[in-house]
Amino acid sequence: MRDNSNDKRIRLSKRKLRDSLLALMQTKKLEDITITELVAHAGLTRATFYKYYNSTDLLLREIEDDVVADLETSYLSYLEDPANQSQISASVIRLFEHVYRYTEFYKVIFNRDLPSAYLHRIVDVLKHLAYEELKHLPSSPAIDMELRANYKAFSWLGLVIAWVRGGFRFTPDYVADQFAEIKKHNQQLAAANGSQPT
Numbered sequence: 001m002r003d004n005s006n007d008k009r010i011r012l013s014k015r016k017l018r019d020s021l022l023a024l025m026q027t028k029k030l031e032d033i034t035i036t037e038l039v040a041h042a043g044l045t046r047a048t049f050y051k052y053y054n055s056t057d058l059l060l061r062e063i064e065d066d067v068v069a070d071l072e073t074s075y076l077s078y079l080e081d082p083a084n085q086s087q088i089s090a091s092v093i094r095l096f097e098h099v100y101r102y103t104e105f106y107k108v109i110f111n112r113d114l115p116s117a118y119l120h121r122i123v124d125v126l127k128h129l130a131y132e133e134l135k136h137l138p139s140s141p142a143i144d145m146e147l148r149a150n151y152k153a154f155s156w157l158g159l160v161i162a163w164v165r166g167g168f169r170f171t172p173d174y175v176a177d178q179f180a181e182i183k184k185h186n187q188q189l190a191a192a193n194g195s196q197p198t
Contacts, residue, residue: 010052013042013052016044017052019042019104020039020041020042021060022108025060026104026108030057030060035056038056063105064105064118064121074094075094075098076132092180093176095156095160095176096160096172099163099172103168106160109122110161110164110165126156126157127150129153130148130149155179
């Protein structure tokens with residue numbers, strides 16, 4: 001029979017290590033955080049850390065793996081529901097809810113000096129999600145799909161970075177509403193000028 005209490009201890013130890021790493025990274029670079037400092041902050045032993053990880057980089061990679069999996073699952077599950085197809089633009093709220101759920105991680109990603117690979121991975125996921133959403137929307141033969149997905153992804157990214165660096169002073173709903181209003185305003189301007197909406 002599976003030992004549930006052991007599973008809970010493992011999850012708790014990993015959660016403490018994750019939370020401690022993200023807390024320390026609010027003020028220090030990843031490479032400057034020692035294992036001794038990390039486990040002291042987490043209230044654990046070095047042996048516990050090395051039972052699961054061999055470096056702080058590996059721990060941060062695991063955190064990012066979970067964040068990316070949650071981002072893709074929550075966003076794509078909304079897109080895959082046919083009932084939502086008529087309101088596809090509302091799916092963007094999932095993005096902002098996700099970022100809010102992982103506040104500490106995104107504060108680290110967008111506010112600290114990290115190896116660019118971490119940020120590039122988030123950007124790649126956003127581009128993939130934008131591409132998946134655009135497959136459900138009307139297209140134009142004059143617009144390259146890949147460039148359109150990049151444009152959409154980086155508009156999301158810009159808003160998210162501003163929101164994170166602003167200290168999350170707006171709710172996810174408000175930021176999503178603002179994104180929708182900006183998009184609607186751009187479409188109105190484009191229609192008035194007789195050009196393609198952005």
